[in-house]
Each structure stands twice: as structure tokens, then as C-alpha cells.
Amino acid sequence: MNEAFRAVQITDHVYWVGAIDWSIRDFHGYLTSRGSTYNAYLVLGEKNTLVDAVKAPLKEEMLSRIASVLAPEKIDYIISNHAEMDHSGALFEVADVVHPEKIYASSLGNKTLIEHFHTDREITMVKDGETCALGNLHFTFLESRMLHWPESMVTYLAEDRLLFSQDIFGMHLATGERFTDEIAEHILNSEAAKYYANIILPYSQVVLRFLDKVKDCNLEIEVIAPDHGPVWRKNPLHIISSYTKWAAQKPTKKAVIVYDTMWNSTALMADVLADGLMEGGAAVKQMPLGTSHRSDVATEILEAGALVVGSPTLNNNIFPTVADVMTYLKGLKPQNLCGAVFGSHGWSGEAIKQLEVLMKDMKVDLVADSIKAKYVPDQDVLKYCHAVGKQLAERLAAVADGDQDGIA
């Protein structure tokens, strides 16, 4: 047996046996600037249970960590909380080594695992709210549909007061430390917010329902063990209250200006809009798309009140980088935003109308007529940019939540 890696004890019965991915930067389009981890957990008792697995290529790292505390063939059960391949990729290959008595998943988890791996292996379906005694330990399964897949569920281990929360409450963050209390708070806050903005945001209504459901179950949660990033063993309420705040999507007085430029005309309009916003007392974040990643734009939008979008017209269309980000943002369904559209063009200027349609689809409340400049903005256009910036700031001051200034 490979003895290269070690398990890390999390609680009395639970060991972390996942894998650390220091080098990943492109996680299906999400810029994982600090890498990630895929967390699997081994629960040791009269019977031994593995909760979730890792990406297929990292199977050996996981098996090696398991072997540091238990011969893998002594695992009796496997629980699959989430069928996405970063947690299930190695699941059946590990099952081939382990020969577990049972593999547990939700009913949709069963279906989704089969649709991925086309296996005829039997999966035991658990019901929402069901508690199973596996040996001397008690596991309660709670469906968490659409957080963030239809089949997702979480598992509560009563003896250790620990919630295996799969992707919920997680973050992409590769570290040598396994616990949040060992990591600088600003890093945790920014990576957790980025994860929420890019993965959980479209299901914010579901988050609120899920948090109520967990509350109604009266689970005493002392430790939250997600499938990515560090374990919350001190003050798990910190991340729960962050989720409550993010899910509410109350507008702040921050405006995010998202734009690209060809000959600096649209960029100049962005700068002047920003100046108007600042003069009006708003907080401003400019995201020029030549140097800003779509997943960082999403993070900025999470705690904003306005989305201001600018695009040159290129061959009768929205500039490709702007179209990319707007398609992405539309899918994330941010709520309660006001905004405006601007851009320069040479002879036709279709990008403005196309962006207006997108913004209306996204239910962004456009506070002013869109700003169009032919080739290079003249003084009248720039004056109007400044005025629209101030108008946006006034709107933000009126709608912003008093407790939040939008400056993360």
C-alpha cells in the first residue's frame, strides 16, 4: 500500500482523507486563483464509512490517506452526498477496492450517479430526513436539492455534531491547514464569497429554504465539513450567517462597471461614469474585461447594488468578452440590481440594444437612457456619462441597506 499521504483527524470519529489540488486555476470556467481541495471523510466506528470521494485522477492520494488510518477494504459503507465528478470521479474505482456493503445516495443521487458512470452497482437510496445507524454511529440524511445540483444532499453525524455539507459552505482554497481557524479571515471571506457568487447564487431562494429546514431539524451543528476548502470547527455560524446575508441579496451602494474597449472610447466613458458615481457617494468597482475574469466579476456583483455595462459594437454585435460575462452573469441570476448601459460604436451601434435586452432579461432596473458615443465620446457625451453616474449614485443611496456600504 502506498504510504505517501496521511489522514488528518477532524473530530472523535472523523478523518479528512481528501486531496489537495494546488495547481488548478480553471475550474470549468471559474478562476480558482488559490487552487482547491476535494474533501473526502472517513468515519471510524464499529462500522467504517467513507463520505464522498475525490476527482478520478486523485484516487491514489485519497486511498493512501485512508490507508494511514484504516485498511481501505475495512470500509463498510460509502455515502455519496453529491454526484458531481470532483466528488464522485473516484467513487466507484474506490468501491472496487473497498467492496463496501452498501453505497448510499439520495433517490436523485442514485439516478445521477448511474447517468454518469453507467454502472449496474446497487445504490441504496435514502429518504429525506432519514436517520441510519451505521454500527454505533447515527447518520441523518437531508436533501439539499439545487444546492447546487438536483441530487445534492447533506449528512449529519449525530455523535460528532458534524454536518457533511458537500459543496454548501465550501470554497476553492488549497491550503496546508485543514481548519478555517488556522487561515486568515480575509482569505476565507473572499474565497467563500467567490464560491457563493459563482456556484450558489442562482439558488439563493433555495438557500433560505434549506437553512430554515436545517433549523427545523434542531441539529446541533458544531462542525461543518464541506467538500472543498477548510473545515469550520469553530463558529460554524459565521458561514451560515454569511449565506443568510448573501441569499437575501440586499442592494448596497456599490456599483460594478463591467466593460471592454477597442480604442479606449468605452473605457473613457467607464472612467467618467465612475467619477460621477464617486461624486454621488457610491462605492465603485471597475472591471475592465481585458484584465478581469468573469468569476471575479460575479464576486463583485454579489455585494453590489448596480451593474453598469459597457461594450463597443464589433461587427454589429456586443464585444465578445462582454457577451461572455453577460451570459455568465445572466445564468447566476443576481437580484435587486439597478444599472445602465453604455458604449461607443463606429456606424451601427447594435451592442447597446442587445445589452438593453440582456439587462431587461436579468431584471436590472435601467435608471437612465443608454449612453452611446460615435467613435470617440465628445464633451456632451462625457457630461452625460457623469450625470448618469450621479443618477445611479442617488438611486443606490435610496435603496442601499443601511448596514452595508458595499465595500468588502
Add this chain to the structure above:
Amino acid sequence: MKKYTCTICGYVYDPAQGDPDNDVDPGTAFEDLPDEWLCPICGAGKDQFEVEA
């Protein structure tokens, strides 16, 4: 009869097909689904559905 889309997950309820997995016969209008009917994909309630444009 109109199709309805779940605003949470995008599932489309098609009255022509019903929801046989949950004992809803083909030909059942969305309005005639029982109040406790849930989206078969994400578990959202009927109030989370919008008429398909």
C-alpha cells in the same frame, strides 16, 4: 394548455406529458396539479413556476 417553467431549475411542465413519476396523468393542466405538487427536479412549489413565454 400552457407549459410552465420552474424558475429555480428550468424544468418545463408539459401538460401533454404530465408527471408520470409522481402520478400526474398526461393531459393534466398545470392549474389542475394539486397544491402540494413539487417540481420533480428541484422540489420547488407551484408558486415558483412561470408560464412559458
